[in-house]
Amino acid sequence: MLLEVFLVLGTVIIYFLLSKKKEETLPFKEGWWGRGQKPDTEEDTTIWPFKVETTEEELSDLFRRLDQARFTEPLENSCFHYGTNSAYLRKVVSYWKNQFNWKKQVEVLNKYPQFKTKIQGIDIHFVHVKPPHLPEGQSAKPLLMVHGWPGSFYEFYKIIPLLTDPASHGLSDEHVFEVICPSIPGYGFSEAPHKKDFNSVSAASIFYELMLRLGFKEFYAQGGDWGWLICTNLAQIAPNHMKGLHLNLASVTKMGFIHLLSILLGRYLPGLFGFQDEDVRRMFPFLKKGLYRILLESGYAHIQATKPDTVGCGLNDSPVGLAAYILEKFSTWTDLEFCNLEDGGLGRKFDLDDLLTNIMIYWVSGSIVSSMRFYKENLQKGIGTQKHERLTVQVPTGIASFPNEVMHTPQAWAQKKYTNIVSFHFMPRGGHFAALEEPELLAEDILQFVGKVEKEQLWRKK
Numbered sequence: 001m002l003l004e005v006f007l008v009l010g011t012v013i014i015y016f017l018l019s020k021k022k023e024e025t026l027p028f029k030e031g032w033w034g035r036g037q038k039p040d041t042e043e044d045t046t047i048w049p050f051k052v053e054t055t056e057e058e059l060s061d062l063f064r065r066l067d068q069a070r071f072t073e074p075l076e077n078s079c080f081h082y083g084t085n086s087a088y089l090r091k092v093v094s095y096w097k098n099q100f101n102w103k104k105q106v107e108v109l110n111k112y113p114q115f116k117t118k119i120q121g122i123d124i125h126f127v128h129v130k131p132p133h134l135p136e137g138q139s140a141k142p143l144l145m146v147h148g149w150p151g152s153f154y155e156f157y158k159i160i161p162l163l164t165d166p167a168s169h170g171l172s173d174e175h176v177f178e179v180i181c182p183s184i185p186g187y188g189f190s191e192a193p194h195k196k197d198f199n200s201v202s203a204a205s206i207f208y209e210l211m212l213r214l215g216f217k218e219f220y221a222q223g224g225d226w227g228w229l230i231c232t233n234l235a236q237i238a239p240n241h242m243k244g245l246h247l248n249l250a251s252v253t254k255m256g257f258i259h260l261l262s263i264l265l266g267r268y269l270p271g272l273f274g275f276q277d278e279d280v281r282r283m284f285p286f287l288k289k290g291l292y293r294i295l296l297e298s299g300y301a302h303i304q305a306t307k308p309d310t311v312g313c314g315l316n317d318s319p320v321g322l323a324a325y326i327l328e329k330f331s332t333w334t335d336l337e338f339c340n341l342e343d344g345g346l347g348r349k350f351d352l353d354d355l356l357t358n359i360m361i362y363w364v365s366g367s368i369v370s371s372m373r374f375y376k377e378n379l380q381k382g383i384g385t386q387k388h389e390r391l392t393v394q395v396p397t398g399i400a401s402f403p404n405e406v407m408h409t410p411q412a413w414a415q416k417k418y419t420n421i422v423s424f425h426f427m428p429r430g431g432h433f434a435a436l437e438e439p440e441l442l443a444e445d446i447l448q449f450v451g452k453v454e455k456e457q458l459w460r461k462k
Helices: 002-019 056-067 086-098 102-109 160-164 200-213 226-237 257-265 277-283 286-297 299-304 308-317 319-332 336-340 352-365 368-379 411-417 439-456
Strands: 047-050 114-119 122-129 141-146 177-182 219-223 242-247 397-401 421-426
Touching: 056 086, 056 319, 086 319, 086 352, 102 352, 114 200, 122 160, 122 200, 141 200, 141 226, 160 177, 160 439, 177 200, 200 226, 219 226, 226 242, 242 439, 257 411, 277 286, 299 308, 299 368, 308 319, 308 368, 319 336, 319 352, 352 368, 397 439, 411 421, 421 439
Parallel strands: 141 177, 141 219, 219 242, 242 397, 397 421
Antiparallel strands: 047 114, 114 122, 122 177
């Protein structure tokens, strides 16, 4: 009898071991996003240098449009509650015309090596910065950094030197990076897709191909905003190539019963749901800090996820309209309380030259419409309906949670999606545009995360 029991137990154990599903990965999305039909010939894999250039004709056209701008008077004492305050906008436009030096900013943009290469039919632009020197016996670690909307590759210009030359900036040089910052297709100087359905998985597949083309078989990835989702998808596509994933935004799109229960009871029983005190402070009361906040701050996303071309055409034709649209996001997403200030608090966290440089990247490239279409391509099928939303991420993950991010995701929620979180830190200050606003804090968090992964060789334990 005992022998029969052991045989049955052994059979059951063997069955479960053999039938255990292999961790599912996200399929690489092979596409053709160029004009017309895909040619029969092999795609040219050449990588060529690129520099930002501008002409006198472009600048003359810009200044003409700025001179002819029509402003609407703001409501009294409205500050930024109705969006960008036009009284402040007049000051921005005056500075833009009379003091902002775009040619000087072009030199700033070109201080880091930039390149282009054609992938899946479209030209992909990227910044590629190698360390100026390496400590003896070290090699640089490839780090892919992906921006979002309404940002650009320029968001990373302040953090790049902290990662490629940390010792010169008072940081540990135990880990030094070789940084690759691509422009999402349809953003900045990356060519826009010419066909529908280019979503985050498409972008992740292209960036995976880019990293392989650059010769990187193993690499780290970092992102916020759309960069969060693109890098997450890349971790799902190529988990054996990504050593670690670092995020400064980690949204959860698939909500279950426990999530809903934690919203109702988490304020009163935080320990039951794995919430820390800081989670409670940032999330509750949820009606105010969750639901109302989503309703107040997601109007733009609804427009861009449904009819992006309609409003986009106006923004592409008016530099003042474009500035108003983008500046409001840099105000609100940096600190929601900035809506109570006449200048939207923009001068407290950012240099106006940096803000206008980002706007100019959209203007000179004519990319605002194609950048907004990315919302429709990702959201038109509904939230929670796509395969990548159902799959977990096994890659070692680090999350820097900034206090002024529009929506807070507690680690207890994030770890349902990212099952291998090795670092989760509540950052002391900062908002959505972390790399531009708080480059030192973000760099320090990336360095400590990579330190943990490398010390314990966590990528080998996936």
